[in-house]
Amino acid sequence: MQDSLSDWEQEASLMADVYRGSLCNLAATGSSHANEGCYYERRAPVRPNIITTAWVDTPNQEFLLSDNNFWAGIFENDPLRQRAWVVQELLLSPRILHLGKRQMIWECYQSSLCELYPGRVPKFIGRIPKKLPLERMIFEKGEDGNDYPVFSWSNLVHSYTSCNLTNPGDKLIALSGIAKLLQESTQDEYLAGLWKKHLPSQLLWESESDQAGPLITAKTYRAPSWSWACVDGRISCPSWKRQCLFINILEASVEPAGFDRTGAVKSGLVRLTGPLTTIELEEMKQYNAQSQYRFRFRTSSNEWHDSAVICKPSSLVNPNELHCLAVNKRTAEGYRDYDCLLLMPTKSTQGQFYRWGLLELGSEDEIHDFHNSETHEWLQYEKSHGQGIYTISIV
Template sequence: MEMLQQAVEVESLPYVFQDAITIARRLGIYYLWIDSLCIKQDEDLRDWKVESESMGRIYASACLNISATWSVNLGDNLLGKRTCVTMAASPIEIDMGNLTRTYYAFDGDLWSDEFDFGPLNYRGWVFQERYLARRVVHFGQSQMAWECKEGRALEMFPDGLPRLLGQHPKFECTWATVQLTSQQPAQSKVLEFARDWQNLLENYCRCDFSFPRDKLMALKGISTQIAMNRPGDFYLAGAWKSTVLFDLSWHRHESERKEYPIANTYERAPSWSWASVDGSVQFPLAQETLSNLLERYAEVEGLAGHGIVIDDKFVTTGTIRLRASCIPLNLQLSEDNDITGFHGAGFQFSTTKGPFRSAIYFECTNEVLFSLSRSGKLLLIPLFSTSHSIYGIIVQKVRGVGEHRRVGAVRITLMAITGDLQEPGGNNDIMEMDLDHRISHMDHFSEKWSISAIIFSHYLTQQKPGSRCINIS
């Protein structure tokens, strides 16, 4: 520490740091922040706990963010040797009869392959550093790139990206710039905010962390910026009070649940929070960008909790108070103990193949799940419906009056798009395609509605079965 306070010998630093210093000097910038040099690397994390609170502000206030996007380790160079060939589109001459014309060809996935999918952008802490920064200069494999809120450019296209590469500016946080002017914002604004937030979380959850304990802390800069523009809202454990009803039905695919068992992380955040798990997480509104909200079957009456530190682990506790229908849930199992369907309140839904198949996702192991099912401790709580589906969560009763934990999520299909599609494999179900593929084939398909799901929705709205207040922690 005493040596560093006197001077830093540049030649002794890793090549990436040396190049960053060179860039700052050439630009006439006198102050350079490098995390591992500016934060004490002490084992008890005392300095890190203090500085991590300011990370979002540091990157949001900086003049320029230098991104070593394709540097795998500190021994790599930012300013390495390159050839002009990699920075220019390839000329191609095409002879059309007596007319010869020259065209320029380039990879249509250049931006995503070179920068969005760069190793650095898969690191969890880099997520907010990139999106909060005013300006970012990326150092890729073949060229540099520029990214700010007004545009994006490459050395190949210094005046801006052509349409085929996308002309969107740096991810502009609409959820951060839209002011929440009242305690009861317009429903359309709530849904817009919920979609933006869920899309952001899906991208964030794909990132990796050296220490999974940092998952909520590394998002704090973004949440703090949003909170400044939404004074009437409340943030806790990765959710906002105004939109938490739409966030609760997140889920993970089976492969993610097996690779990152919740038993290793469930104490990190409340069971209802996506931050209680590791790996990729899917959210309902992020997937249904073309859907409209049809009904709300539950209401959030309260959201309370706080963050604490236990044995150098950052833990967030929190409870959601819901007024909702609590329907006893029963599972249908095959001879191999695979879930083939579920039923509750006299309604039955299948999870097997078919246009109206529903989906059910559990975070607990099958042994725990079957035990809860046999003992009658599982409850289905419908939350809301969109043009395509009814979404809900599954909770288990725990000790205490009205106390529950979230153990899974459910999606009940309201509307399916079906038709004939001649493709290898004989797939004729458009619901299995990605969104762009669906839209391009819309003329060949028709909408079909599930009568049982429509009646179930009407039943929830009119009868409100088992409606009461419960706490989920």
């Protein structure tokens, strides 16, 4: 029903059933907009060439000249695949016939084919991504033997946030179909783009290295600051194994904006305990999505640790006084890193913060001074547990 918001919300929440229950999905993959249609004037597919050498020592040798990026060249970069709404449609549909500008492509759980190779794509073309049922594509076996959407969910978020979304308010709604199925299968709780059982590590999302420019915070509220859905830009979610988590999640919840609990939200809260200190930050240089900052800890001997670091802001606000929360320790041979969240107070409730960005402490001096820092008088917290451990909340 056109121009009916309630009908749209109802139907949008059913997209998982629509696409997963389809027999075959016809995709206008080569079209940029609705008026282009599905059929194009196309050049005949170019087959791999046989090259015969004329070398003096070894004449008349035959080599097959083919393009290892063949599949991506005819398919992956077409306009439809750049649209965010289509990400879940392509994942959920069991069979897809792509009508592209170069060739027609067939995808199902048994094979991927094209007009040039209608029977079988030869091995010399290179690896062709195989369409998998959503459960096999997303799940990863955890240490307790259960399946969790960890590593592949990270890949999915990166692919999804790399696509274009006409209406930014659809950020969570356009992914709700996949979220529903995963929530049912894992019995995990979906929280505005993150998963509760793995929330401590998933809070450490950041701008992807190929992100052009800074992340842009949404003009109108669509997710809490601790969710990647509150910003626009390419997102990288951590997928490595957590080695030592410093924080303990006490409470995590979101309030849906409508009846769909995996769709749009109107509020969200994470309440936790962890090591917290104050930090002074001054921007020095900017490299695309990354900025180099000079940061300072005040040590217990009233001295200053001064160092230059790379920060990844998720906010365009540029405060110089922040709170630094150590979330995770990564260790490897010869070094250890701390992954920290940088937070700024909401100034509405004591001990309540917005997520500002991400900071990595990589030197022994930085880590030592973090643990021995003398906090400023503007330190905020809900409750102190001693030894630098506090209870706070992030909204």
